[in-house]
Amino acid sequence: MLYFYIFITSVLLSFILTLTIRRVALFFKVQDVPSERRKKHSKPIPLLGGVAPFLAFFSVIFALFCFSPLLPLYKGELEGVSGLFKPIFWLFIASTIIIVGGFFDDKWRLKPKFQIIWPILAILVVLYGGIRADVLTNPLGGVIQLGFWASLGISFFWLLMVTYTTKILDGLDGLVSGIVPLGALxxxxxxxxxxxxxxGLSYIALVLAGVFIGFLFLNF
Incomplete structure (x- = not known):
């Protein structure tokens, strides 16, 4: 039952925040004007959409950290969430960097050489926080142990590739916000x-799915 409550809370909070951010973007004229071949819309639409899932996701996750001691019935499960506080903290810092960079890009249309600075900084923060791949699964069985430098290099380029994959897919409304919940679920x-x-990971994945589903309702 706790899964259900957390999921519904994530969806509703993201939906409400998306409505709010939409109004803020319109007020400050942070809009996507249809001027390129990849733009399929016929009129300006508000940007800053990523801010709403960002705020909703970390609000729910940090609420779980704070209130898990008050839910003794789910103590065993929520201890798994509490044990992920350190990586979530570094993920929060990295995500904040991405959001700030996205705001600058939405507002002033940064050139590609400046756009890439933000994901690189975010990835370096993630790696500094100890979040990286230490092993690779061997399709023939077992795992392949990675050394320290190989782990850093592979993790860096994999994260950069995934980041830019979502950026490239973002040309069609609802595509990224539809793919993310499928992966998270x-x-x-x-x-x-x-x-x-x-x-712990199951709760985090469910929250991630919920906030993007809440965002998806308005991402068209």
Whole structure:
């Protein structure tokens, strides 16, 4: 039942915040004007959409950190969330950098050589926080242990590739905000229904799916 409450809270909070951010963007004229071949809309639409899922996601996650001691019935499960505080903290810092860079790009249309600065800074923060791939799964069985420098290099380029994949896909309304919840729900099911159960990760994946579904309703 807690999964249900957290999911609904994430969806509703993201939906409300998206409406609010939409009005803010219109007020300050942070808009996407249809002037390029990839732009399919016929009139200006408000930008800053990523701010709403960002605020909703970390609001729900930090609320879980704060209120988990008050929910003894779910103590065992929520301890998994509490154990992820350090990586979530670094993820919050990195996400803030991305949001700030996105705001500057939405407002002043940064050139590509300046756009890439923000994801690089964010990735460096993530790596500094110890979030990286230490092993690779061997398709023939077992795992491949990565050394320190190989781990940093592979993690850096993988994160940069994923970041720019979502950026490239962002030319069509609803595409990225539809793909993200599908991936997050897959992780949620994998970490709850298989032998690889991770209570903390399952809650985080569910929140991520919820905030992007709430955003998706208005992303057209």
């Amino acid at each position: 897959t992780i949620f099911l994998f970490t709850t229904l298989t032998d690889f159960k991770e209570a």
